[in-house]
Amino acid sequence: MISHLMLTKTETLSQSVSLQIDNNRLPFLVIAHEKVTAVFSLHGGHLIHFQSAQLEPLIWLSKNAIFNGSKAIRGGVPICWPWFGTPKPSLGEKLPAHGFARNSEWTLASIEESSQGVALELTLSSSEATLALWPYQFELTLKATLNDQLTLQLVTENKDNKPFSYAGALHTYLNISEPESIHLSGLSEQFYNSLNNYQLESGDTTLLIDRPIDAVYKKSAGDIQLNDKQFKRTLVMTNTGNDSEVLWTPWREGAKAFVDMPDDGYQTMFCIESAITQGNGRQINIGEQHTLTSTIKQFSYKQ
Numbered sequence: 697m698i699s700h701l702m703l704t705k706t707e708t709l710s711q712s713v714s715l716q717i718d719n720n721r722l723p724f725l726v727i728a729h730e731k732v733t734a735v736f737s738l739h740g741g742h743l744i745h746f747q748s749a750q751l752e753p754l755i756w757l758s759k760n761a762i763f764n765g766s767k768a769i770r771g772g773v774p775i776c777w778p779w780f781g782t783p784k785p786s787l788g789e790k791l792p793a794h795g796f797a798r799n800s801e802w803t804l805a806s807i808e809e810s811s812q813g814v815a816l817e818l819t820l821s822s823s824e825a826t827l828a829l830w831p832y833q834f835e836l837t838l839k840a841t842l843n844d845q846l847t848l849q850l851v852t853e854n855k856d857n858k859p860f861s862y863a864g865a866l867h868t869y870l871n872i873s874e875p876e877s878i879h880l881s882g883l884s885e886q887f888y889n890s891l892n893n894y895q896l897e898s899g900d901t902t903l904l905i906d907r908p909i910d911a912v913y914k915k916s917a918g919d920i921q922l923n924d925k926q927f928k929r930t931l932v933m934t935n936t937g938n939d940s941e942v943l944w945t946p947w948r949e950g951a952k953a954f955v956d957m958p959d960d961g962y963q964t965m966f967c968i969e970s971a972i973t974q975g976n977g978r979q980i981n982i983g984e985q986h987t988l989t990s991t992i993k994q995f996s997y998k999q
């Protein structure tokens with residue numbers, strides 16, 4: 697399923713789901729269902745593989761990803777939470793980029809199976825370790841529905857006795873055939889260009905991938921489509937609960953600079969992220985919840 701990750705089964709959890717460990721004894725949930733295969737790392741609550749039957753893998757994972765828990769896994773769907781990118785100085789100093797959820801140990805809460813696929817829930821709750829980084833009690837639930845499409849719902853619940861605000865992203869690394877074969881459409885016309893001092897710029901609702909891109913697009917009015925000519929498929933992404941979509945490729949020089957990405961890694965990945973990035977983020981009152989989602993439908997036009 698993932699050629700560069702050696703997993704050993706330790707427990708059968710349901711008909712299609714097993715618990716497996718790698719050389720570092722880190723736990724993974726492996727889903728092997730007739731309609732879909734998928735793998736989650738419980739470190740990070742991180743989806744690292746997703747492939748529906750008869751289709752190319754949807755999610756990209758770096759062949760050089762580091763799985764020893766020392767840093768976030770490069771690829772998959774990192775959960776950036778409770779902040780996006782560099783935290784605001786008011787949150788404190790020396791905090792990890794993109795929050796701590798992607799480097800925390802998550803727990804499997806439930807598995808449901810049907811003939812169409814598998815639904816899982818993973819949870820992360822506040823603890824002494826998280827309170828030292830972010831002073832709020834919370835419960836985070838990742839609801840994943842895995843079948844001929846991928847749906848991820850990240851539910852943030854305020855368990856504290858004061859309101860809090862959060863930001864973040866489902867930082868999805870899509871698997872692509874090659875940049876030249878990709879045509880994106882459905883984007884907002886305005887974006888903050890992180891490669892140009894976060895200036896607000898205007899562009900087209902379509903985009904080709906032919907350079908480094910790191911842009912926070914205002915939330916698109918509808919779905920975002922990624923057409924891949926070589927894979928002969930169109931991905932349709934629907935995001936809700938977000939205020940923006942972040943588009944990112946490190947391109948040639950960026951990939952070279954990452955220890956955990958092969959030099960040519962940028963040729964087969966592109967990130968489209970359902971994100972909360974604006975202002976102070978999304979406020980959640982005591983006892984309330986907010987859900988950030990991303991659904992990706994896959995349409996193949998192979999003969």
Ligand code: TA6
Pocket residue numbers: 768781793794867890910942943944967969
């Ligand atoms: O989402 C885009 C981004 O914030 C980029 O600026 C880029 O550096 C990337 O995420 C990866 O961040 P990471 O901390 O995973 O190396």
